[in-house]
Structure formats: structure tokens, C-alpha cells
Amino acid sequence: MSEASNQPAREAGRYHWRRVAGEYLGLLLALGLLVLVFSLLTRHFFSATTFYTIANQIPAAVLIATGMTLILIISAIDLSVGSVAGLCSAVLGVVMVQYKVAPLPAVGLAGLAGLACGIFNGLVSVRFGLPSFIVTLGMLEIARGGAHALTQSQTQYIGSAIEPIASLSVLGLSLPFLLAVVIVIAGQLVLTRTVFGRYMIAIGTNEEAVRLSGIDPRPVKVAVFAITGVLVALAAVIDTSRFQSANPNAGTGFELNAIAAVVIGGTSLMGGRGSVVSSFFGVLIMAVLNTGLAAVGAKDETKRLITGLVIVAAVIIDQYRHRFNRERATQQ
Amino acid sequence: MSEASNQPAREAGRYHWRRVAGEYLGLLLALGLLVLVFSLLTRHFFSATTFYTIANQIPAAVLIATGMTLILIISAIDLSVGSVAGLCSAVLGVVMVQYKVAPLPAVGLAGLAGLACGIFNGLVSVRFGLPSFIVTLGMLEIARGGAHALTQSQTQYIGSAIEPIASLSVLGLSLPFLLAVVIVIAGQLVLTRTVFGRYMIAIGTNEEAVRLSGIDPRPVKVAVFAITGVLVALAAVIDTSRFQSANPNAGTGFELNAIAAVVIGGTSLMGGRGSVVSSFFGVLIMAVLNTGLAAVGAKDETKRLITGLVIVAAVIIDQYRHRFNRERATQQ
Amino acid sequence: APPNSSTSSPSSPPATGKPRVALVMKSLANEFFLTMETGAKKHQAAHASEYELLANGIKDEQDVARQIELVEQMIAQKVDAIVIAPTDSKSLVTVCKKAQDAGIVVVNIDNKLDAGVLADKKVKFPFVGPDNRKGARKVGDYVAQKLKAGDAVAILEGAPNAFNGVQRKSGFEDAMKAAGLKIVSSQSAYWETDKASQVVSALVTEHPEIKAILCANDSMALGADAALRAAGKQGQVLVAGFDNISAAQQLLQEGKLLATADQHGDQLAVFGIEYALEMLQKKTTPDDRETPVDLITKK
Amino acid sequence: MPQSGTILSAGGLWKSYSSVVLEDVTLDLRVGEVHALVGENGAGKSTLSRIIAGLVKPDQGHMEVFGTPYAPRSKAEAEYLGVRMVLQELNLVGTLTVAESIFIDQLPNRLGWINYRKLNDQARAAMAQVGLSGLDPQRLINTLGIGQQQLIEIAAGLSRRCRILILDEPTAALTSTEIELLFTQIARLKAMGVGIIYISHRMEEIQRIADRITILRDGKVVATQPAREISLNEIVRRMVGRELPEITSRPAAAAGPVRLRVEGLTRRPWIEHVSFEVRAGEILGFAGLMGSGRTETLRAIFGADPRDAGDIFLRNSPTPARIHSPRDAVRQGIALLTEDRKEQGILLPLAIRCNISLPSLPQVSGLGGWIRSQAEKVAAGEWIRNLGVKCHSGEQQAVELSGGNQQKVVIAKWLRRDCDVLLFDEPTRGIDVGAKFEIYELLTQLAGQGKAIVMVSSDLKELLAVCDRIAVMSAGRLAATFKRGDWSQDRIMAAALSGYN
Numbered sequence A, B: 001m002s003e004a005s006n007q008p009a010r011e012a013g014r015y016h017w018r019r020v021a022g023e024y025l026g027l028l029l030a031l032g033l034l035v036l037v038f039s040l041l042t043r044h045f046f047s048a049t050t051f052y053t054i055a056n057q058i059p060a061a062v063l064i065a066t067g068m069t070l071i072l073i074i075s076a077i078d079l080s081v082g083s084v085a086g087l088c089s090a091v092l093g094v095v096m097v098q099y100k101v102a103p104l105p106a107v108g109l110a111g112l113a114g115l116a117c118g119i120f121n122g123l124v125s126v127r128f129g130l131p132s133f134i135v136t137l138g139m140l141e142i143a144r145g146g147a148h149a150l151t152q153s154q155t156q157y158i159g160s161a162i163e164p165i166a167s168l169s170v171l172g173l174s175l176p177f178l179l180a181v182v183i184v185i186a187g188q189l190v191l192t193r194t195v196f197g198r199y200m201i202a203i204g205t206n207e208e209a210v211r212l213s214g215i216d217p218r219p220v221k222v223a224v225f226a227i228t229g230v231l232v233a234l235a236a237v238i239d240t241s242r243f244q245s246a247n248p249n250a251g252t253g254f255e256l257n258a259i260a261a262v263v264i265g266g267t268s269l270m271g272g273r274g275s276v277v278s279s280f281f282g283v284l285i286m287a288v289l290n291t292g293l294a295a296v297g298a299k300d301e302t303k304r305l306i307t308g309l310v311i312v313a314a315v316i317i318d319q320y321r322h323r324f325n326r327e328r329a330t331q332q
Numbered sequence C: 001a002p003p004n005s006s007t008s009s010p011s012s013p014p015a016t017g018k019p020r021v022a023l024v025m026k027s028l029a030n031e032f033f034l035t036m037e038t039g040a041k042k043h044q045a046a047h048a049s050e051y052e053l054l055a056n057g058i059k060d061e062q063d064v065a066r067q068i069e070l071v072e073q074m075i076a077q078k079v080d081a082i083v084i085a086p087t088d089s090k091s092l093v094t095v096c097k098k099a100q101d102a103g104i105v106v107v108n109i110d111n112k113l114d115a116g117v118l119a120d121k122k123v124k125f126p127f128v129g130p131d132n133r134k135g136a137r138k139v140g141d142y143v144a145q146k147l148k149a150g151d152a153v154a155i156l157e158g159a160p161n162a163f164n165g166v167q168r169k170s171g172f173e174d175a176m177k178a179a180g181l182k183i184v185s186s187q188s189a190y191w192e193t194d195k196a197s198q199v200v201s202a203l204v205t206e207h208p209e210i211k212a213i214l215c216a217n218d219s220m221a222l223g224a225d226a227a228l229r230a231a232g233k234q235g236q237v238l239v240a241g242f243d244n245i246s247a248a249q250q251l252l253q254e255g256k257l258l259a260t261a262d263q264h265g266d267q268l269a270v271f272g273i274e275y276a277l278e279m280l281q282k283k284t285t286p287d288d289r290e291t292p293v294d295l296i297t298k299k
Numbered sequence D: 001m002p003q004s005g006t007i008l009s010a011g012g013l014w015k016s017y018s019s020v021v022l023e024d025v026t027l028d029l030r031v032g033e034v035h036a037l038v039g040e041n042g043a044g045k046s047t048l049s050r051i052i053a054g055l056v057k058p059d060q061g062h063m064e065v066f067g068t069p070y071a072p073r074s075k076a077e078a079e080y081l082g083v084r085m086v087l088q089e090l091n092l093v094g095t096l097t098v099a100e101s102i103f104i105d106q107l108p109n110r111l112g113w114i115n116y117r118k119l120n121d122q123a124r125a126a127m128a129q130v131g132l133s134g135l136d137p138q139r140l141i142n143t144l145g146i147g148q149q150q151l152i153e154i155a156a157g158l159s160r161r162c163r164i165l166i167l168d169e170p171t172a173a174l175t176s177t178e179i180e181l182l183f184t185q186i187a188r189l190k191a192m193g194v195g196i197i198y199i200s201h202r203m204e205e206i207q208r209i210a211d212r213i214t215i216l217r218d219g220k221v222v223a224t225q226p227a228r229e230i231s232l233n234e235i236v237r238r239m240v241g242r243e244l245p246e247i248t249s250r251p252a253a254a255a256g257p258v259r260l261r262v263e264g265l266t267r268r269p270w271i272e273h274v275s276f277e278v279r280a281g282e283i284l285g286f287a288g289l290m291g292s293g294r295t296e297t298l299r300a301i302f303g304a305d306p307r308d309a310g311d312i313f314l315r316n317s318p319t320p321a322r323i324h325s326p327r328d329a330v331r332q333g334i335a336l337l338t339e340d341r342k343e344q345g346i347l348l349p350l351a352i353r354c355n356i357s358l359p360s361l362p363q364v365s366g367l368g369g370w371i372r373s374q375a376e377k378v379a380a381g382e383w384i385r386n387l388g389v390k391c392h393s394g395e396q397q398a399v400e401l402s403g404g405n406q407q408k409v410v411i412a413k414w415l416r417r418d419c420d421v422l423l424f425d426e427p428t429r430g431i432d433v434g435a436k437f438e439i440y441e442l443l444t445q446l447a448g449q450g451k452a453i454v455m456v457s458s459d460l461k462e463l464l465a466v467c468d469r470i471a472v473m474s475a476g477r478l479a480a481t482f483k484r485g486d487w488s489q490d491r492i493m494a495a496a497l498s499g500y501n
């Protein structure tokens, strides 16, 4: 998707805006189409309530997708996000319930847990030159084991002490949603406007060439994993406060959902190309799809079938849009 | 997807034999170590029974790992193996139970289902130039949905009609085990000794170069997905006959187990490098670990923690072994 | 086979004054919940003039977040009642309270919400459901009859934090303790056939003295049976399950399964829906209702 | 076969990407002739030959082979019809063996089962043709240097039956020994009646082997003439559109203080105890046969590969510099222009601007690493102008540039970083004559500004022209160093050969 963001196209600035518009057009169209279909199929889908519901549901997914976007851009992958979310949630729950720690320091501890997992992922894969796929697959098991060990597999009920985080709201939009939007914008700016972002894109494109340009790719990579760890911890805190309880199984399967959303947004699994904003739209598309299918009351297998087809279709459309953009550009 | 083997090992041909020996040494050592540890920790682990038990349990995992090895070698990935196994199992169960089809044609139909899924995966990713990650992620949902739709989410109890497949045995080793061994050997030979195998390795290393050599990589890729589909179907048949019943949830999570086993075996996630025999050892290591942990009666979270650590450790060891063999490490 | 349930799927109903009842279940990948859904849809078909039904479940039982989202979506859909089988007894309380605060009638079925959390939130939902512990106790007692004191047994647990799994485990343990049987191992096989077979294979090698294996669901019993068959121990080790899925009925007849328990999932949802309708009409809260769990053995 | 017959005739070929690349190009190729294609970087030589080889489809135009219409849809189809091409960029698969790479599309097999003995025998024969008889056909490609890889590609092209063979800059990374062997093979093919399209930026080669020459300029054919009828100067003039000066030797400059001193540099088994020094304002050339260890030496100095022994001293400092990674090297003012541009030098999908500014991003960024995009653009634009990179703007993707222009982008990135010690590995590889002169001028200028330059080149002529001293490597050791005035081609060649036998 984000040829716009990362690989500034060849034309001069005057094409910039048209390009940015085109960038998100496909995603917005897909989104609009879904909303339309579900509005026709059900009575209450097209309503402010649905909008607010979705807005308040997605922040955790958005944060994780943001981290995953950065990870994919450096041509890595993080399969452990779901488990790490579970672990952070467990830390939060256990320290608040069993050790009566106050909310703020407890959130800090959860953040540290996420950071530690991220740094572990990054350091191990960088230090030993291992594929992140396998390191984070290991972490997937380790963090989930840790979550269960900490909580003794019992959901920790925290209660209203943690509630403020999720329930404060501005104009009906929850604090987490606003936070998620801010982080998406910040992420996109970091990616497109900073040295760090440029290094990420370069590393994802050709790590060896970056190394031979006198830039050590390792700290950049570790930092990306660490940032993702923190974003995942934040997501866990948000969901925990939404549910007012910490479940050691929280986050199961998040990794594939996040990857699906990010890829629907058009970020390349091969690295070097991606956009945080597009991933945000990817999350929205998945959320609307889920909400709509639930509103219709579709059978479970139908939901799965449709979800599978939408994932594949979205990527095919994205592919075509790209090809189209490219051809148009080359004809000018 | 990942960053580890951007620089393929630079091994010289003359070290061939030493390399082949070294190839499996690390894996055998790891295996021996695990057996030793569990033998010390338990009363009955080190016994012929354990050996036969494991031998009879792993065939399905071995077949899937064989397919996954080929897939990873061409630098693709198949996340749908578990779901497709579930679908094939469902087909087998439904046609036998509800339509009273005889075992052999039923097995044929299951095989066709696997083949169809594999071809779909291959064709869609090749035709639209999509990453196999996303296509097979779609298939993961689609096939599981199909399995549930077919069986109406009910486990189909087949009973002894299907039993012979799993229970025929030679010298205590079941037919499926022998079949798995034969397929591993065949797979290894195909990989190392045939034109098709060389093309796979070449495509995994540098698909563009293959195309520029005047070879169309697409049929090769589709064939690899198709073969994997059939192997997965075979695995599903074996497990179905072992359990005498077809569960629409069968195979859940197989994809990550298979990838873990294959990567422990030393196959690169970057493509172009891999060995079916090593994947076989990877499966063995995971099986011994699971059996041992169950024999010890470890707590669930302990099992997960240890599994995670073993995955990471195995890959680190493998990396060191490689580096030791390597003539030149260009990594920083 | 169950009737084609899509006929009753209320995809685009005309706006009517009929109350809309949402049934929120756990994993629809689980036969038990499918039975539940089928029962509910049959009931709705028979009472089509009285209410509309919207049935939803989550993909897998671990996905608490998804179930919570489902409830939120039902609130957004402005349904009149929610009948919920919570996948986690603590995490779901908050959102159920939110539904109640929005004026929606909430009935709790299958898995009872945690009493402590309910007290903390100062809410109450009528509960309709079985006592899994009692049911497991019945199965355990039946198994114990076939053994003598001091015999070794093993338990296959469900997912470690699944409330009904924990309940069933406790029920099995109660029965074993009462009969003086020795539990040599109790491990989770995550409700899965494949994992169960792996664990049981290892267990019968390590503890050849095991006389019975108590499984927290029938899928795991299938795996246990396969492992015993492979180890040549079929018939020497008793296997018991839970849920009474269709495959289990055949295993019982073939004598491979000693006993299982039936919670009458189809009625469960129906009771819940009836409670909900009653509450909508009379604006009163009925008492909790325990549904039967029956021991099923070979006929 | 008649010696005067026409094998290929192409007419009215048009091709455009973002701009017109080929404009109404006409070309014919006769039996047994070597037809040279010359032109500046980006003139369209590779595009034209790619069209003929079936890799690119023309927008318009027609081709005939032996009088029958010819419109290949793929390289495979072109090869089936007897048209083969050895590409400009290396396209080998690193994990295959040498033998497998040479015969990748026709592995000798029975029912898919490879006959390795036959394969290796065939490969040995093919390798002998290009002077690689010493190499084990079972070596993996990724253990070979870039020159050897290029020879493997050539061997693959030479060892098939074909009627038309296109060689796109085959000699860019070869030294004179290999070039001689290649010419022998070309003569053999000529005698068999094969038509050869030969692309090179080395004019003396063109003069030696070409029968006819087609000059391309900005996608248009400027002239097609028998080689005998046109002088070298004339070719260059029509290519570039202006007169180029003779390659004149650089006047000896006063050398400054020592900038880089290397002592006992060893990286087994490639280089053994290499010691030398370069002074500010000096250009030190590295000559040697292919595989003599020149690239390895530069990489080891730069910290790109670990070294087994040896110290590096910078700016006359008595203590050795700590260089364990390219980052250390760049921070201490050393730059390396890699010989493998595509894999190690340039980020193909990124914009030219991003490539140029990569090592010096901190210079155009402010607080928190915020990139000042205007400053970045301006700086990139300046270097694009300085080096005359042929592109639409700095926003164009590097992948769309011709090989020579990509090389300029990589040079620009290092000049922009402003290092004192510049290690250039084959800096003119694949660069056209005009641009070569610009680069020589640039090198001279840089030396004049007090930079210390080490330049590896396989083109001895250019070393003789621009260097102050030439170090000759042979079999991983530094065999001799010559000062300007002491050297002659013969003495250098003798030194280069001294380490073998």
C-alpha cells in the first residue's frame, strides 16, 4: 500500500495529493462496500451505536497491528503478540489482585513485561542471527506458559479499580480509541519522516546493503521489537481494563488476526513496504466484517468461509490497485 | 520473512561428506540428550514401548512436516495444513458414515480434497502473485469452515471399518510409520537428485534468476502446493483411522507444530535450503519432548515454557553448527 | 442430522414488535454448543410468532475478547434479551452488566458467572445450567464401582482455565477420593483428541498400573481409546468421558467407553430463552435453575 | 550456410517506460558476425537486447529470424528458437552448484532423475572454454567471487547450441586473461556461423572483435557501420555527442600524510599478510587476476568481514583503529563502494534520493531524527547533477535506472557522506566511456581535495591512467607495488601471475 509513504513515487510533488488519495481509496471503498452490504442485511447495523461500539472495540487490535506493521516492514514477523498480550494482562491482574499494587505502577509493570518480551525477541534473533519467525514462535509458548504460571490459570478479576482507563471518554470516543489514533498517526510519521523510519524501510529492503552503508541494523531491529512489545502491553492493558479482569488466555490468535489486518492494509510480508494508516483501515475492515456477520447471525462456518474469502480478495484487489497505479504512473 | 539467512552458507563442495555427517549430528545429539534427560527423570521412558508408541504417533506429523519442508524450501509457507487436514478428515468421515462409501474410495475422496486445497493455494498465489502466507491464511479459515459445514460440527464415528489402515503392522511398526519413512526418503531423493528438486531449491533461493534462466517457476510452485495437499490428506487419513473417528476440529494448530519441527530440523524459512530427513528428526524431537513431558506429568505451563525454550535452543544450536561448518560468515 | 437451521436464520426480518433474543455461545466448533444452537432454533421455529432469535458463537473457546465483543455488538443491535454461555466466568460479568444497564434482559446459561465478581458488581443474573461437578461425580462413581480401592487412575483435564473443565476435574476427584482410588496423573489435553492420545500413550507406558482414564470430554476419550488400542491395552483400561456426543454413543455400544454424561445441551438454551421471555413479559427475575446431568452407560 | 545471410532483422522497435527508451530502432545481424552495440548508460542497449531475447515486449515493431516472423513471449521461447542472452546483471542461484547453474534449464536426466556424472562432465567442458578448468563443478555458486560468477554465466551461454548469442557487458568484471579466452570462444562461434550481439563499454574490445557497430544514443540508432570504417574517436563522439579527451595520465601530485596504513591483514584462506599504505591526495590502484583477493582485502579493511589478523592505522595514529563493522569504518571516515551493486550497494525499490542520503541521514535531520525533507531533496538533487545521473528526479526508483546510472547513485551516496578514505571496488564496472571519464575526473578531484583513494579495477588501462601507485595482488598476497613511472603492463602482469604455480 504504502508506496506513497515509503517509496516516494517518481513524479514531483504535484502528484502527491492525488497519490495519497488513491492510496487509501481502495481500502475506503472496501470498507464502504462492507458497511453498505451489512446495512442492507440488518436493521440496526447502520447506526451511531455500531460506530461507537466498533470504535471502542478496536484500540487493542489497532495497537497490535501498528506494531506488526513495523515488524513486517523490517522483514521480520512476530508470532508472539497474542501470548505476550496474555502475559502482560496476567502481570497486570496478578499484581493488582494479589499484591494490591495501585493501577498506575501495575500498568507500568505490564508495560515492562511487554518491553522485556520484545527485547528478548529482538536480541535473540539479532544476536544469534535467527529468523524471527522461530524466535517468536518460541516466545509464543513461553509467554503463554508464563501467563498461566503467574495466574495459576485463573482469570484475575480486578474490578472497577482498572476501569477508568477504558471508560473515560471524549465525545463518546473512549480514551483508548483516541490513544490508538494518536499512535497510528505517530507511527506513520515516524515511518515516513524520521531517520529511524527510513532505516526500517531500508533494512526491510536489503539489510546487507544497509550494513555496508555503515549503519548497524541490529539496534534498529531490536528497537522495533521492543516498541512492538510495548504496544502489545498497552493493548493488553486496554483490553484488561475493558473486561476488568485478566484472563491468561487473553490474546489467543491475535497474531494471525493482526497479520491479516496488516496485509489487507497492503503492507508487504517481504519487508520494505508498508503503512501504519493502511493497517488501521485493515483492522477496521476486519472489525466491520466481524460485527456485521454477528449482526446477521451467520453460522460459524459461514463466518469462517467469508472471512477467509475476504482476506484473499482484499489482497488480490490491493495487488490490482497497485498494478493499476504503477501502470498509470509509467504512462505519464 | 526473516532475516537470518540473507547470506546463504558458503560451503565448499569438497567438504561434502563431512558436511553430511555433521548435518544430522546436531539433531541426533539433541535427540539423545532429550531421551537421556527423560530416562533419568522417569521410570519407564527408556523402553521399547515408548519407542513403538512414538513411532506409531508421528506418521501424520511426519507427512505434514515433509510437505512443509518442500513449501519452505520454495520460500513459501502453508498455514492451512491443519485446517486442510481437518477438511480431509471430515470428507472421509462424512462419506463413510453418512453415505456408506467403502474405505478405499473414501480415502480417494479425502485425497482429492487435499489435492484441491493444495492446488487452490498454489494457483491463487501464483496467478495473482500473492504471498502464500495470506492465501493459506485464507484457506485456513475456508477449509475449517468447510469441515464444520460438512460434519455439522459433529465428530463422525467411523469405527473399525477404517481401522486396518492404522493397525496393520510389520515388526511392531505400523503401516503408516513405514509409509512415512518411505515418503521421507523419497522426498529427500526428489529434493537432492531430481530436476524438480533442483528447481525447488533454485526457486527458493532466487525466483527471478530462475525465471531469467528460461524456466517457468509457476508450475513447480503449484506442484509443491499440490503435493503438500496430498501429503496432508494422507496424514488426515492416518489420524482418522487411528482415532476411528473424524473430528472437524482435527489438525488445529498443526501448522505451527509442523513449522517448528521443520525449522528445528534446520530448514531455512528464507527458502533455498532444507532437508526432509532433518525435518523427520525435528518431528522426532518434538514427539520425544511431548511424550517425555507427559510421562513426567509436568504442569501445563511448564510444558509450554519448556517447549518454547527447546524450540529456540534447537535453532540456536543448529545455527552454531552451521557457522562452524561455514567457510565464511558475512554476518556482522 | 439436525434440521437445516439456516431456514430459521433471521437475516433480514421485517421490523416487527417481536422481542429479539440473542443467544451468545462458546465455541460453535464444539458439538455441544451446536446441539444447543439447534435446540434453540427448533424452539424458535415452533414459537416463531413470539420472538426472533440471533445465535452467535466464537471460533474457539479461548477467545474471551471475541465473546465480549459479541455481547457489545448485541447491545449495539438493541436486542431485547441476551442468553449467554460465558466462556470465562469472571471476564464476562462487566459486559453483561453493561447490557443490563442498557435495559437488556440477561440470562446466564451453562457456565455460572463468578459469584464474587457478581457481588462486587452488585448484579444478579438468573442462571440456568447443569452442575458439572455433580455430573462428573456421577461418572466417577460409576467408574469406581468397576474398580477396587487403591487402583490407579488418571484424569485428562480440559483447557486449564475453562470453568467447566475445572468443575469436571473436581467431580472426578471427589469420586476417586470417596472410593479410595489413587490419581497417578492429571494433565490437560486441551479438549483435543490428538493431544489426549499423546498424553495417554505416555501415561500408560509410564504408569502401567493405570486402570481407568477419566476424560473431561468425549473427544479426549476418543484419543484415549486410540492410544490404548495402539498400546494393546484396549479393554484393560476403562475410559470415561463427558458430553455424550454422537460418536460417544457408538463407542459406548462397542464397549470402548464405559460411561459419559449428558447435560442436555438442546434444552439448556431453550430454558434460557424461556426465562428471558418470561422476564420480558413479567418483569420479574426467576430463580436459578439447575438442569439435569445424566449418567449415560451402555444400554 | 551463406556467410552473408541475415539471421535477425528487427525494425521499428519502440519501447517506453516512464519515458521513451527505444525510438524506431532498426537492427540486423548477419551470420557469423560480431555486431557491437555501443552507447552511453541508459542509451537502451540492454533494453534492445532484452527485447530480442524475449524478456521484454516491445510496444511496437517487428522482428524476423531467418525470414520468419519472430515474437518470443518468454526467454524460454526465444531460447527454443535459438536466441540466447547472457544478462548484464548476474542472475545465478547461490545455492546451486556451478554445474547445475550452467545447465539449469537442461539438466541431463532420465525421468527427472539427474545424471550427475554426465552433468559434471558437461560442466567441466563448458568451464574449460572460459578458463575455469581449475574450479570444482560441485562448488556452490555463493562461494564464488563476482568475476567467476560472470564467467559461469558466460560459460552457460557459450555451451548451448544457438544461432544468436547476446552478450551484455560480459567483460565488466573480467581481467585481461579471461577476456582473451572469451574472445577465442567468440571466434569459434563466429566460425560456426553464430551471430553475436556484443555490448561493452570498453572501446578497445569493440575495436578488436566487432565486425559492425551500431551506436545508440537516447534510444535512437545514430549509426550502423562496419567497424573498419569508423575510428574509435568517431564512435565515442557520436555516442556522447562531444569530443572526449584522451585518457591522459595524471600528473604526479605531491602526496600528503599517510591516511590509511594496513599491516599484516589476513583473512584465511583468501588473503594472507597484506600490508600497504595510502596517503592523502593519492590514488592507490589494486590490480590482480580474478579471485586474487582484492575484494576480500577491501571488505576486511572496511569491517564487512571479520579478519583473522592484521591492524589498520588511520591518520598516522600509532594505535590501531578499532574497526569491527562497517559502522566503525564509516564513522572513522572510510567508505566502501562494493563490487556487487545489486546485492550490496543499492536499495533498488527505494527512490534515488533515499539511496543517496542513506549513510548521511543524520546530516539532514533535526531533533529526534526528524528528516528535513527539503534539505534532503536539495542535497540529493545536487549530487544527481554533479554526477550527471540520468533520471527524471530524485524521486525515481533506483530499479528503473540503467546499470551505469545506478553505479553513479552509489558513488553519490559516499561522496555525500564525505569520507577521507575511499575504497572503490570496480567503480567503473558497467559505466560508459563518457561517464568513466567523469569518474576519473572525479577521482582526480577528490585526490586533489586530499582524500586517500584505493581503487580496485580489472581494467588495467584505467589503473595506469589514474593511479599514483599500483599494488598488484596475486593469490591472496601483495606481490608488488609499482610507482608511476616504474610500471609497465608486462611487469604488472608478471607480478599478478607470480603467486600461482
Ligand SMILES: Nc1ncnc2c1ncn2[C@@H]1O[C@H](COP(=O)(O)OP(=O)(O)OP(=O)(O)O)[C@@H](O)[C@H]1O
Residues within 6 Å of the ligand: D017, D018, D021, D039, D040, D041, D042, D043, D044, D045, D046, D047, D048, D088, D390, D399, D400, D401, D402, D403, D404, D405, D430, D432
Ligand atoms: N523496468 C524499467 N522501468 C522503467 N525504466 C526502465 C526500465 N528498464 C530500463 N529503463 C530505462 O530505460 C533506459 C534504457 O536502459 P537500458 O538498461 O537499456 O540502458 P543501457 O544502454 O543498457 O545502459 P547501461 O550501459 O548502463 O547498461 C534507462 O533510462 C532506464 O532508466
Ligand SMILES: Nc1ncnc2c1ncn2[C@@H]1O[C@H](COP(=O)(O)OP(=O)(O)OP(=O)(O)O)[C@@H](O)[C@H]1O
Residues within 6 Å of the ligand: B010, B012, B327, B328, D142, D143, D144, D145, D146, D147, D148, D173, D270, D288, D289, D290, D291, D292, D293, D294, D295, D296, D297, D339
Ligand atoms: N565465501 C567464499 N567461499 C569460498 N571462496 C570464496 C568465498 N568468497 C570469495 N571466495 C574466493 O576467494 C577468492 C578471492 O576473492 P575476491 O572476491 O577477494 O577476489 P577479487 O580479486 O576481488 O576477484 P573478483 O574479480 O572475483 O572480485 C576468489 O577465488 C573467490 O572465488
Ligand SMILES: [Mg+2]
Residues within 6 Å of the ligand: D045, D046, D047, D088, D168, D402, D403
Ligand atoms: Mg545495460
Ligand SMILES: [Mg+2]
Residues within 6 Å of the ligand: D145, D146, D294, D295, D296, D339, D425
Ligand atoms: Mg573483486
